[in-house]
Amino acid sequence: MNVRNLSERQKAILDFFGDFLDEHGYPPTVRDIQHGCDISSTSVVSYNIEALKKEGLIRKDDGISRGLGLVNRRTPRREPDTVAVPLVGSIAAGEPFPLPNDEPWSGVAGIDTVDLPQSVIPSGEGVYALKVKGESMIDALIADGDLVIMQQTDSVHNGQTAAVRILPDEETTLKKFYAEGAMVRLQPENSQMDPIRLPAHNVKVLSRVVAVWRLRV
Amino acid sequence: MNVRNLSERQKAILDFFGDFLDEHGYPPTVRDIQHGCDISSTSVVSYNIEALKKEGLIRKDDGISRGLGLVNRRTPRREPDTVAVPLVGSIAAGEPFPLPNDEPWSGVAGIDTVDLPQSVIPSGEGVYALKVKGESMIDALIADGDLVIMQQTDSVHNGQTAAVRILPDEETTLKKFYAEGAMVRLQPENSQMDPIRLPAHNVKVLSRVVAVWRLRV
DNA sequence: TAAGTTCCCGAACATTAGTGCTGACAAGCG
DNA sequence: CGCTTGTCAGCACTAATGTTCGGGAACTTA
CATH class of the missing domain: 1.10.10.10 (Winged helix-like DNA-binding domain superfamily/Winged helix DNA-binding domain)
Incomplete structure (x- = not known):
């Protein structure tokens, strides 16, 4: 060799x-x-x-x-080693943000995408990105302009940051998630804001944060 | 057709x-x-x-x-859409960290690499990654375990975070860089630590932070 | 119906291209 | 010197492979 x-x-x-x-x-x-x-x-x-x-x-x-x-030559049609993740919108403090619908993204025009190495996004399924506006997540060491990469899931562990839908008013928001018996505590990532306590059946976990990507620091 | x-x-x-x-x-x-x-x-x-x-x-x-x-098949030897960036070591508060030498990396065994999408690393030349240890860069919203992506350069603008070599003792460190006349102020990313002022000719800029990558938040 | 077109079949044909054989030459070695 | 090993040349053989040809079935069109 x-x-x-x-x-x-x-x-x-x-x-x-x-x-x-x-x-x-x-x-x-x-x-x-x-x-x-x-x-x-x-x-x-x-x-x-x-x-x-x-x-x-x-x-x-x-x-x-x-x-x-x-032997060292790559296969012509090898798998792409980067995944195009849809940038579905931006998130500000407590404000609802748009969610991807269930359709495959398939490079639809009009939707920005972010290229991520496949090694960090195992499946590529159900992954999307949000752009952070303002200082709403400053306590999670997430700055204005950062991209948060979300993985759709049904459940998260305590302390993980997740996108949840609060059922009564259909509001969607990004908070730290803590299950406390039959209740759920949603902790904002900004100490200026107070936590929210809700019955567990009124909170639906949509996705969790799997990565943060900051450019041009 | x-x-x-x-x-x-x-x-x-x-x-x-x-x-x-x-x-x-x-x-x-x-x-x-x-x-x-x-x-x-x-x-x-x-x-x-x-x-x-x-x-x-x-x-x-x-x-x-x-x-x-x-006819529609791509050339076998197309450009990869991801760049393997060497993970040259870790950085803790004020401690020196290893620097890549001038050899091409070429996937040398024993050196970890990080895949980054080429779209964020224009050239791929002179780019390397460091893993952050501890809370030394907490004020820059960079947490323990984060990867900082460095681009080799000779000069940076004021306020940019850069890896610099302090000539008298050859120490290498990561600080915010401010040119102040003939002097240079190096501001740690941790408010617990005091800034350093040095003559400009004693500070050599090695690289600057171009991105931060946090996984498994 | 007859002619034309498209698509398919089977086989024969002709070229392309891998393999094996023999021999030659040089270098190293006891 | 004789022996082995590595490398090269020339040539023939054969399998692999592209091409062609006559013909037929299904369909369209005049």
Whole structure:
């Protein structure tokens, strides 16, 4: 697997292989490589292909034409490694904020999206972003302009910050969630504001905060 | 170019083509398509390939084996849409932290990396991440465990948070930067700590904070 | 009905392209 | 010097693979 072990000819073959693949969209034949690398015999190419295969640098399907492949090359249609998360709106202190409906987002025009690495958004399903307005969440170390990334869920643990819908008046808000017996305490992220206590059946958990993203600090 | 014009067989061929390409890394032969799509003759495949070629959906190099290609498929070697940023270490209050050397990172084993969407890291060059330990940056709304994303630079504006090297003792630290004439004031992000004033020529700006990333809030 | 079009089938044909064999040359080694 | 190993050349063989051709079924149109 050490590149230094390769002969000049083998390096040339690897280079040519990559270029050929980019240019044509399919792998070269033994004879393509032969002419591309100024080799006088197909057997020489065959010999060096075998060596590269042993090094683990080339994959080969015996017997089928152009059955070669570079092992380090990415799959053409690999999964995107970033997820476009809809930026559904902004949230200010206590104010209700728009919620995504149940339709798939599918890049609908008119909706901003935020690219997030897939590694932090396991499924990508039910994830959306909100932009924070003002100092309403200052106690959670969330500043004006930050993006909070929300994951839809039915339940959260005590102390987690969640978007909840308060049923009587259908208000939606972002608060710290504490279950206290049959009651629920909703703690604002700003000490200037008082907590709210409600019967548990009047509070519906919609989503929880999974990440905060701040740019241009 | 209208997909609705395609026969069921032609759609099947396109689907199979894409799957085959993903699986093998090279295009299918006429006979691969024949068996993959339950077609009884190679000539039928040839016929439909010709039709798809006229529709502009398939590219074909006559006479060479597996000389087919999907025209809408991205180039195999496209740019990744996420950037792997090295996580070079952690930063605590006032303590020096390790700095990346000048070598390219190139996925060296033993160094953690963080995937960031390329849209927020324009170049990807000179970007690295630090993990915050403790409450040392609490006043900047940066909590324990947060990742701060740094961009290497020579100069910053007043008020920006920057990594600076203090020359006399080669200490490296993260502070808010204020130029005040020939002097520089370095303001800790924790009000428990006092600002430092130094001659400008003793302070070397290394990088500035461009983003903060908090997970599992 | 007859002609034209589209699509399909089976088979034969021709080229492309992988593989194996023999031999050659140079370098290292006991 | 003889032996082995690694690398290269030339050539032939054969499997893999693209192409073509005659024909037929279903459908449309004059």
